[in-house]
Amino acid sequence: MAGPLSHIRVLDLSRVLAAPWAGQNLADLGAEVIKVERPLKGDDSRAFGPPWLKDAAGKDTGESAYFACANRGKKSITVNLAVPLGQRIVRELAEKCDVLLENYKPGDLARYGLGYDDLKKSNPGLVYCSVTGFGHTGPYRDRPGYDFMIQGMGGLMSVTGERDDQPGGGPQKAGIPIADIMTGMYASIAVCAALAHRAESGVGQHLDLALLDSQVAVLANQGANYLATGVSPRRLGNAHPNIVPYQTFKTADGDVILACGNDNLFRKFCEVAQCQPLATDARFASNGKRVENRVELTAILDGVFRARTTRDWTEALEAAGVPNGPINTLEQVFREPQAIARGLRIEIPHPLAGKVALTRSPMRFSETPLEHNTPPPLLGQHTDEILRELLGRSEADIARLRADGAV
Numbered sequence: 517m518a519g520p521l522s523h524i525r526v527l528d529l530s531r532v533l534a535a536p537w538a539g540q541n542l543a544d545l546g547a548e549v550i551k552v553e554r555p556l557k558g559d560d561s562r563a564f565g566p567p568w569l570k571d572a573a574g575k576d577t578g579e580s581a582y583f584a585c586a587n588r589g590k591k592s593i594t595v596n597l598a599v600p601l602g603q604r605i606v607r608e609l610a611e612k613c614d615v616l617l618e619n620y621k622p623g624d625l626a627r628y629g630l631g632y633d634d635l636k637k638s639n640p641g642l643v644y645c646s647v648t649g650f651g652h653t654g655p656y657r658d659r660p661g662y663d664f665m666i667q668g669m670g671g672l673m674s675v676t677g678e679r680d681d682q683p684g685g686g687p688q689k690a691g692i693p694i695a696d697i698m699t700g701m702y703a704s705i706a707v708c709a710a711l712a713h714r715a716e717s718g719v720g721q722h723l724d725l726a727l728l729d730s731q732v733a734v735l736a737n738q739g740a741n742y743l744a745t746g747v748s749p750r751r752l753g754n755a756h757p758n759i760v761p762y763q764t765f766k767t768a769d770g771d772v773i774l775a776c777g778n779d780n781l782f783r784k785f786c787e788v789a790q791c792q793p794l795a796t797d798a799r800f801a802s803n804g805k806r807v808e809n810r811v812e813l814t815a816i817l818d819g820v821f822r823a824r825t826t827r828d829w830t831e832a833l834e835a836a837g838v839p840n841g842p843i844n845t846l847e848q849v850f851r852e853p854q855a856i857a858r859g860l861r862i863e864i865p866h867p868l869a870g871k872v873a874l875t876r877s878p879m880r881f882s883e884t885p886l887e888h889n890t891p892p893p894l895l896g897q898h899t900d901e902i903l904r905e906l907l908g909r910s911e912a913d914i915a916r917l918r919a920d921g922a923v
Contacts, residue, residue: 519546537700
């Protein structure tokens with residue numbers, strides 16, 4: 517058995533990133549994931565390039581790296597949901613699946629007879645997961661939602677970026693679509709929990725995941741800081757709102773991250789930096805005092821760090837057991853000995869690119885190890901296979917479906 521969900525089949529009606537990320541997680545866990553796409557165009561993210569995957573000759577394949585990041589391990593079938601024959605195909609597929617993922621606006625699929633209340637009639641065990649910008653309730657339910665706007669509305673950009681009084685200060689979005697990704701992660705957890713409930717009860721359910729909800733949930737300590745005080749946290753650049761020193765510092769030739777998560781680590785750092793008096797200074801002796809006197813301490817440490825190179829600092833701090841690290845480019849990330857040892861870069865055979873390099877799932881299982889053998893699919897690559905083997909359609913039937921514009 518490859519993966520703990522190898523007994524599960526998922527129908528993925530979603531596109532772009534949040535819900536497809538959940539589908540990829542389930543595929544990584546061993547589930548059979550059938551991705552339903554529009555004929556001719558497919559998932560919107562297929563056009564999100566460049567960059568494109570390259571073939572053996574170095575030429576663009578037309579397959580976007582963006583699509584590849586969220587769709588490995590899936591099969592692709594093209595279906596036209598706008599026509600009754602296409603809707604019938606999806607209904608038949610849903611009857612044979614354990615999970616359905618979708619990210620249409622609330623009510624859109626119900627217009628085609630493909631809403632949860634429609635499909636549970638023939639498959640009461642179906643776990644139907646809806647991912648939208650704002651959820652299926654509330655005054656914003658009908659609004660479209662995109663990661664960038666949700667990072668702003670959900671408060672993340674208010675606590676991300678340099679202070680307004682610093683060069684380049686102002687709100688910043690994260691460097692990755694974090695609202696989409698975290699919504700996909702929460703959706704994956706919710707699906708697994710609903711499957712566990714179904715194993716006991718035999719009953720499926722509707723899951724309502726929203727980008728805004730997920731973004732607010734992952735505000736974590738910043739959200740708790742506000743709820744505890746009624747004061748909105750301010751941007752601190754690379755500094756931490758609750759721990760000091762826990763930030764980047766300029767060195768003689770670059771940057772280094774220092775993460776003194778407790779008082780003992782701060783004392784160790786002071787020994788390495790040969791500034792032991794700071795550890796006993798009443799202004800800095802405890803984390804609470806260091807937070808209160810952040811500006812004074814940071815000004816002192818700025819001068820300390822500039823006296824040595826990044827390599828000098830990382831080697832000395834590592835030897836003393838003080839958490840630290842460089843700021844790597846992605847090229848440097850994949851060259852890190854630890855990243856190589858853990859196999860974070862994987863290569864999977866690809867029908868056009870020859871092979872595609874992707875990042876490995878971080879989930880490791882001792883009894884049901886994950887396998888990464890299936891590349892992101894070409895558009896409609898498995899249409900005939902799924903219609904024939906899963907739905908029992910003949911070659912003549914498939915030809916008629918194509919002629920009628922259903923697939």
